[in-house]
Amino acid sequence: MARELLKGNIAMAEAAIRAGVEAYFGYPITPQTELLEWMSSRMPELGRVFLQAESEVAAINMVYGAACTGKRVMSSSSSPGISLMMEGMSYVAGTEVPVVLIDVMRGGPGLGNIAPSQGDYHQIVHGGGHGDFRPIVLAPASVQEAIDYTVLAFDLAEKYRAIAVVLVDGSIGQMMEPAELPPMRPLKKEAPVWATDGSPGRPRRLLSSIYLQPHDEEQVNLRLLKRWQQIETNEVRFKAYFLEDAEFVVVGFGTAGRVALSAVRAARNEGLPVGLFRPITLSPFPSKEIEKIAQSAKSLLVVEMNAGQMLDDVRLAVQGRTPVEFYGRMGGVVPFPDEILAEIRRITSTPSAFPNGRVRDQWLKRLEKVVFSAN
Secondary structure (H helix, E strand, O other): OOOEEEEHHHHHHHHHHHOOOOEEEEOOOOOOHHHHHHHHHHHHHOOOEEEEOOOHHHHHHHHHHHHOOOOOEEEEEOHHHHHHOHHHHHHHHHHOOOEEEEEEEEOOOOOOOOOEOOOOHHHHHOOOOOOOOOOEEEOOOOHHHHHHHHHHHHHHHHHHOOEEEEEEEHHHHHOEEEEOOOOOOOOOOOOOOOOOOOOOOOOOOOOOOOOOOHHHHHHHHHHHHHHHHHHHHHOOOEEEEOOOOOOEEEEOOHHHHHHHHHHHHHHHHOOOOEEEEEEOEEEOOOHHHHHHHHOOOOEEEEEEOOOOOOHHHHHHHHOOOOOEEEEEOOOOOOOOHHHHHHHHHHHHHOOOOOOHHHHHHHHHHHHHHHHHHHO
């Protein structure tokens, strides 16, 4: 297949179609609306289901019902809309049906703005609805990765009967890059054995997330936990850059990781021994890999487009072995490579002089200077 210039939202929509999605339910919200618009045209022309629901609450419950038939189904939204889907996501998880969700994050909290942000990390990675379950979360850093991980999300959701979320920010949803789409997969003809699709001759099945007896509910939770342990063993993904001789390591995901890579390359040109670790699976989080890095690195710098939501996961993985510092921009502001390069210069020239517990205090003081000097 030839590469073509594609916008991120449209690329993810077409990737889902080629991965075999048979039903899409959603509601328009910037900065992901182009994804829904593409689905509204392509799905009907292929004889598949597209429905613009009256709200995000309705959309996720339509996804839930369709997923029970064993079909590949999905929805997409942005930060406030995702918040409205949390209850439905928990029902999906409790019923153990596969669903794919794309979250194109925007600035917040509240209605915020339509600028790119990474403020949904806690909501998706440590949230996703009430109860003891975890979604699989994939974080692309380019249009090509957004395509690849959208396809992967369907395969993982189906393999583990779980929710798989493709978590991107508005930059990736809106940017245009050369990328290659996968070939069209044939739709699956037979429903999985657990599905309730109404086919004649199939035994009756009841799919539900309600278990009134605590011991029954505990068995479901135990089953979900064992399945999650399999996911942690088999599905951790990340990319590493220049770590062979790195004494200092930057950690960032998605667009923040992409911008950080430019800063790391500039630092390498200055002779600074720095590398980059970019998690791709935010859930399961690559804790063991970061723990290994911490055994030899002098310092880690976490870079995010939020107030340090992944920072806590990195610090847990490091277990106090080495200082962990932080630089973030909030509210839809994307950091420039020069900002991160300045932080790299700082940590490579001056050993950390404050406890890890005060990392946010020190970051806020430095950020205030950046913000107010710009205004």
